[in-house]
Amino acid sequence: MAATSDATVDPTDGATRRDAVEWRPSRGKVGVASLIAMESFFFGTFIVAFLFYIGKDVHGPTGATALDVGPVIVWSICLLSSSATVVAAVKALARGAKAAFEFWMGATLLLGGAFVYGTAVEWRGLMLDHELFISTNLFGSTYYGLVGFHAFHVVLGLLALGMIWTLSKLGHLRAVDAEKVELVSWYWHFVDVVWIFVFTSVYLFGTGIL
Amino acid sequence: MTTLPTTPAETVADRRAEPLSARLHLWAITVDHKRLGIMYVLSGLVFFLVGGLEASAMRAQLARPGNDLVSPEVFNQLFTMHGTTMVFLVGMPVLLGMGNYLIPLMIGARDMAFPRLNAFGFWLFLFGGLLLYYSYIGAQGLYGTSAAPDVGWFAYAPLTDRTFSRGNSTDYWILGIMVSGFGSIATGANLVATILCMRCRGMTLMRMPLMAWMMLVVGVLVLTALGPLTAAQVMLLFDRNLGAHFFDPQEGGSAILWQHFFWFFGHPEVYILILPAFGFVSEIVPTFSRKVIFGYPLMVAATVGIGFISLSVWAHHMFAVGLGPVLDAFFSAMTFMIAVPTGIKIFNWIGTMWGGRIRFASPMLFATGFVAMFVIGGLTGIMLAMVPFDWQVSDSYFVVGHFHYVLFGGTIFAIFGALHYWYPKAVGRMLNETIAKWSFWLLFAGFNLTFFPMHISGLLGMPRRIYTFQPDRGLELWNLLSTAGVPLQAAGVLLIVWNLLRSHRKGAIAGNDPWDAWTLEWATTSPPPEHNFDEPPTVGSRRPLWDLKHPEDPDGRYE
Amino acid sequence: MATPDDARETPYARAIPRPTAGPLVAAFGVAMLFAGIVTNVGASVVGAVALVFGGVIWFREVMPDEAVEPIEATGGQTVVTPPPLPARDAPSRRLLLPVEIHPYRAGLVGGLAGGAAMAVVAAAWGLVEHGSVWLPINLLAGAVNPGMAAMGEPELAAFDGGWIAIAVGIHAALSIMTGLLFTVALPMMPRRPMLFGVVVAPVILSSLSWSTMGIVNPAMEEFISWPWFVGSQIAFGAVCGAVISRVEKVPTMAALSTSERLGIEQSEVGS
Numbered sequence A: 001m002a003a004t005s006d007a008t009v010d011p012t013d014g015a016t017r018r019d020a021v022e023w024r025p026s027r028g029k030v031g032v033a034s035l036i037a038m039e040s041f042f043f044g045t046f047i048v049a050f051l052f053y054i055g056k057d058v059h060g061p062t063g064a065t066a067l068d069v070g071p072v073i074v075w076s077i078c079l080l081s082s083s084a085t086v087v088a089a090v091k092a093l094a095r096g097a098k099a100a101f102e103f104w105m106g107a108t109l110l111l112g113g114a115f116v117y118g119t120a121v122e123w124r125g126l127m128l129d130h131e132l133f134i135s136t137n138l139f140g141s142t143y144y145g146l147v148g149f150h151a152f153h154v155v156l157g158l159l160a161l162g163m164i165w166t167l168s169k170l171g172h173l174r175a176v177d178a179e180k181v182e183l184v185s186w187y188w189h190f191v192d193v194v195w196i197f198v199f200t201s202v203y204l205f206g207t208g209i210l
Numbered sequence B: 001m002t003t004l005p006t007t008p009a010e011t012v013a014d015r016r017a018e019p020l021s022a023r024l025h026l027w028a029i030t031v032d033h034k035r036l037g038i039m040y041v042l043s044g045l046v047f048f049l050v051g052g053l054e055a056s057a058m059r060a061q062l063a064r065p066g067n068d069l070v071s072p073e074v075f076n077q078l079f080t081m082h083g084t085t086m087v088f089l090v091g092m093p094v095l096l097g098m099g100n101y102l103i104p105l106m107i108g109a110r111d112m113a114f115p116r117l118n119a120f121g122f123w124l125f126l127f128g129g130l131l132l133y134y135s136y137i138g139a140q141g142l143y144g145t146s147a148a149p150d151v152g153w154f155a156y157a158p159l160t161d162r163t164f165s166r167g168n169s170t171d172y173w174i175l176g177i178m179v180s181g182f183g184s185i186a187t188g189a190n191l192v193a194t195i196l197c198m199r200c201r202g203m204t205l206m207r208m209p210l211m212a213w214m215m216l217v218v219g220v221l222v223l224t225a226l227g228p229l230t231a232a233q234v235m236l237l238f239d240r241n242l243g244a245h246f247f248d249p250q251e252g253g254s255a256i257l258w259q260h261f262f263w264f265f266g267h268p269e270v271y272i273l274i275l276p277a278f279g280f281v282s283e284i285v286p287t288f289s290r291k292v293i294f295g296y297p298l299m300v301a302a303t304v305g306i307g308f309i310s311l312s313v314w315a316h317h318m319f320a321v322g323l324g325p326v327l328d329a330f331f332s333a334m335t336f337m338i339a340v341p342t343g344i345k346i347f348n349w350i351g352t353m354w355g356g357r358i359r360f361a362s363p364m365l366f367a368t369g370f371v372a373m374f375v376i377g378g379l380t381g382i383m384l385a386m387v388p389f390d391w392q393v394s395d396s397y398f399v400v401g402h403f404h405y406v407l408f409g410g411t412i413f414a415i416f417g418a419l420h421y422w423y424p425k426a427v428g429r430m431l432n433e434t435i436a437k438w439s440f441w442l443l444f445a446g447f448n449l450t451f452f453p454m455h456i457s458g459l460l461g462m463p464r465r466i467y468t469f470q471p472d473r474g475l476e477l478w479n480l481l482s483t484a485g486v487p488l489q490a491a492g493v494l495l496i497v498w499n500l501l502r503s504h505r506k507g508a509i510a511g512n513d514p515w516d517a518w519t520l521e522w523a524t525t526s527p528p529p530e531h532n533f534d535e536p537p538t539v540g541s542r543r544p545l546w547d548l549k550h551p552e553d554p555d556g557r558y559e
Numbered sequence C: 001m002a003t004p005d006d007a008r009e010t011p012y013a014r015a016i017p018r019p020t021a022g023p024l025v026a027a028f029g030v031a032m033l034f035a036g037i038v039t040n041v042g043a044s045v046v047g048a049v050a051l052v053f054g055g056v057i058w059f060r061e062v063m064p065d066e067a068v069e070p071i072e073a074t075g076g077q078t079v080v081t082p083p084p085l086p087a088r089d090a091p092s093r094r095l096l097l098p099v100e101i102h103p104y105r106a107g108l109v110g111g112l113a114g115g116a117a118m119a120v121v122a123a124a125w126g127l128v129e130h131g132s133v134w135l136p137i138n139l140l141a142g143a144v145n146p147g148m149a150a151m152g153e154p155e156l157a158a159f160d161g162g163w164i165a166i167a168v169g170i171h172a173a174l175s176i177m178t179g180l181l182f183t184v185a186l187p188m189m190p191r192r193p194m195l196f197g198v199v200v201a202p203v204i205l206s207s208l209s210w211s212t213m214g215i216v217n218p219a220m221e222e223f224i225s226w227p228w229f230v231g232s233q234i235a236f237g238a239v240c241g242a243v244i245s246r247v248e249k250v251p252t253m254a255a256l257s258t259s260e261r262l263g264i265e266q267s268e269v270g271s
């Protein structure tokens, strides 16, 4: 029995109708949107803490003295452009172009990986050259807390995308799975958007540029 | 036709007639929203008894001035664990569990949107709760002895700092609540997705039972409130374990910021705890008044309104901090504003009862008790929203009396009403009505005897969270009265527990629809089959069972 | 399982999800992972292993397609036919509003009549207790003259035309307003209007006056005799209630639909 062609008796007026299945939003999309909403408030809290504590340190180093915006801009461009490549990947998968999908997904992984590498380099510099640790001062606490959680989310996203890429290489990914991949890409976009806010807070407000 | 990957060898009926261990295994691996809902409610009730014991110990200690039944240290642990337990391990799981059980049935679905995530959420809650209680055995206290958390359920900084809270009991508080919070987040997202995506044919948003609307708003509030709480707890964890300085005033950190973060969660949390109760009452009152709910669209609007406003009133918990006149005035005004949609609901319930043929069966007793007690709690809430008044009574027993009228007289009464209302659906047997009425009146009398005098002792100057008080301050009588209510409440609660247990075997067979109700869950058998409905239902109005029973006068015409 | 057609179907329309231990194991893993922070690293290691293990079980349940099992029909018993119900004794009560009320004119007349009765009682009090009918009148006027609280009894007991005019004005206005309130409130107690007039209303009004008198009229507060005051309220309620409940009721438009109220549709009620 195909549900789409059911004739039903409308209890309101007793008339027989042949109505299509009523539209409902996709549960996957609503679920991922809910997760993103929750995560926004999570990051929002860390951003508020960071902004609130700018200039409240009793001793250095602070964002103005320790952060170097130049390289971060490069790594940021990597991360933000990976939003575009993941869109290309999803579109390729939906039309069944497997090779194109793997190419664009691979590019996304590389760009995301580059960003994580950039963060690692930056942290190394902060720890070795500026002796900034999470326990050093308020700036250390809020900076490592905020940027660290963002990096953690990037890594989670990379794991998910990497798994999809591997499944595709192993031949387990079908065109119908494009919707699931799209949901993961929503998460990836979210991580990118959060970075825009983190970047503005930490590298523009936090360094005194703005 | 499509093929379904199935496990034909092991079907539903095969699994039912198996030995105890196998049946327990079934409960452990279940993803069925009904089983999970029952497990939520049962474990919530167990925690409720534990939290009640903690409260009784505190009342016994405060029965007379200068008592030394428990030490100050133990008293601090008692109020911390009582508050934490009742909010995170009783209120949230029981309410979310009831939503879990009822929402798919009410909207004509076979299960929640994400059944496995649903199971994950339940187990996270349970393990989180166990982790918190393991602190009684495992945590290191001040002198290296085992100790439960003792920093209050709000864990104000800088009390939670390593300097002031030695050992790791505060870490247990953070981690236990955080883990069970992950579970709440999962369930919140699940509720939102279920209500938006899993409605049966004809179930438009404006035909949903009001309870579904309330749970939708609760789901959204869980998503918005639990994120900041988790973030703040992570910061505190970093402070305590990695030497960070988020809330460390010595390094320029701000103790007030913790309060902002905590209450940004804490106030919506109050509505997470009360909105489902509103939902239960909105289902029970029409059924037992034999009338449709009064002003359905307005109820929906009020629910959504409460959801929005509840996100911008948090600092009314912080008036005594000294936020300055502008912030005080803003949060005071917002708090007054939230009384409007809440008042609308009260009037709509009364409007539903007005002129109805009211049957005072036990669910209705609890529901009317809820309305009366919640009004008292709401009114004292408005008093507390006035900044100058709040300055006078902040952190006094007046506040304790206020929020117990909201959360006990409100939420817990509604939960018991809901238990009495839906127990026949979940178990297939009726509760004993005589026992139910005894338990209601005992609980009602005991509740008022305990919590009403708290308003007076609070106004007389009795502070919260002190383990004893001085004689000759006029506080003896009120404290004694508060303690005297405890045995009555305990008797009421134990009667309910006994009723739940005995009726499981001895109760009268309920049949599908014992209350002659109108929402979809009463259309299926009691208890419902694993798949809820043989055929997915189709509805044409807000009261599908009315339509079924009165084909000559369908409801859709009037909506 | 998913074909383009099915994609639009409600999930689990034809099957229910299969039980799995994945979530339980994963949740245990999460709890242990965090418990390790306060116990020892071993717990975290166990937790991490359990988390990965549970995650894999879970993943295999939903990928590539969700594992489900068929619905076992329970023999058509599930969806009920409605239980036999006792016949409903009244038309359905979706909406209950007073469909008939007393006309406002009745409130006007009743208020004035009640006010007169009240004035008689008040004058009697003045005569019996203070030997002057002017005292209660002057005291009532004290509501607009706070200075009166400082006056002595001889002054207050003397005749003064201006004060009488003010007092009569206040008394008439209050009586009419209360009378109108009576017309609105009485239909809500359709069976016992006199109960409302003689008991309920006097109690409410007296307690209102008692709690606010000190602010509204300090002069009267000083002299007032509460038994007489309550007596005058009862006199008002009895007369006002009696007058109003004798007047024929008129139908309201509350029971009419919007279009009928606008006159677009004609109906029996009200014509």
Ligand SMILES: [Cu+2]
Binding pocket: B266, B267, B270, B313, B314, B316, B317
């Ligand atoms: Cu609040």
